[in-house]
Amino acid sequence: MNSAELVQAGRLEEALAALQTEIRHKPEDTRLRLFLFQLNCILGRLDKALTQLQAIASLDAETMLMAQIFRPVIACELLRRDVFAGKRTPIIFGEPMEWVGLLVRANELIAKGEFTAAAELRAQAFDAAPATAGKINGEPFEWIADADSRFGPMLEAIIEGKYYWVPFCRVQKIESEKPSDLRDLVWMPVQFTWTNGGSVPGHIPVRYPGTEESADGPLRLARQTGWCQQAGDTFLGMGLRVLATDANEYSLLECRALELTPAA
Template sequence: MQDVSRLIADGELDAALQQTQQHIRQNPADPKSRILLFQLYCVQGLWDKALNQLNVLRDLDASTLLMVSTYEQVLLCEALRKDVFAARKTPLIFGEPPAWLALLLEALMRESSGDFQQAVQLRTQALQQAPATAGALDGTPFEWIADADSRLGPVLEAIVNGRYYWVPFIQISKIQLEKPTDLRDLVWIPAQFTWINGGEASGLIPCRYPGSEMASDARIRLSRLTEWNEVADGVMHGTGQRLLATDVDDYALLDVRTIEFNPAAGLE
């Protein structure tokens, strides 16, 4: 499967997918190849096919059961995530929902109906009302942090305990992100969260902005690039790898290892 690794490195995802499928037709009981196929389906946003591979792996190799149970829930979260950004559903909110977060959700609804001007106004209000959260990113202090995509701003998308959340940064004390080691880590990066109440949880952060899996550019699908699309006057949507903005600099999510917050500063 070395050729597949080279194809992925070169961004030839369709060819990598075809070669992996061919290998599995010849070696249907090879769990490593099926894990790779599952991951390729995830990169391509073929969620149903990815789920089918997990079902096969469950019966094929007991050592994959933890991975299977984890990512079954993650795939269901992706369906909900799509509906959230299309304003068909609302996300779970971690902690007590602040008033400004309702404005962000209302902005999604306005945008989905084509009222982009009102969506911009609502997001501007939300960003003005949301408290700044100071801290340090990999040791570099910042006075505030936000997702660079204004649809989210002071909110982090996260999958915790198999459920999709919007987590206000003011609810977080610390995030430790693992270094990507596998193809699926370019879709959802494992993270350890410490909440302001002292509780801890393991979870996953979606690496890519919604819809990135549909991009023609493999660099977008592989979280190697971030681009901004102007969907209306003054309305920019991110595609590709998530970008975190601070008063100091912008940071690609997969380059970040630790974010430590000073929650008290955000609650003043």
């Protein structure tokens, strides 16, 4: 099996070894080196991914543009790791509301393993957060939340080289295309439209924090979602991000259009 077939089979470490061999045989093949960059992103080998990105950046206009886009995205992913290790705090998009601070503090407690205390703060945050109605792919709902307890009414986003937590109530619309490359399984490219009418491209992390450390190929390839329950109703996700509404659940990768109606 070649490297692409091994990735398709979810055998990622074997795919990496096969791809490295293929590159040794065809060192000038840009396509293989681009594949290596993306596979390193899937595996969470971000330093290696940056090295590979630097190596291919000067080859042509397409790879130069990719390097300009993904250098800051990778830097944000490294910061994201620190956030969920309790070492950093995220930037909040828009004027911070009191419940947002409670949710940030709850996640700091989760990083310390203090799940019961975190659950108390999170419950207060969820009670105070506004319910945001809207549609996903045309299907209506009365409220939406990330199914992972760390996020709830909050969305992770990478915008203009910065890592944000964005309250759903700040969003008017999120549009995306069907994933076409491995890197889209790590960071989904989207177009954000805000409640003030502004619009900007960005990325949403597809996988829950720490997924890259899993030995499970389908989780790392964002084909599945796994859950770990802590302290009663605390659910921490691995693999593919899931959005829950009062009507249904949706994997992030199937959401082509998310339209939200700000609370009155």
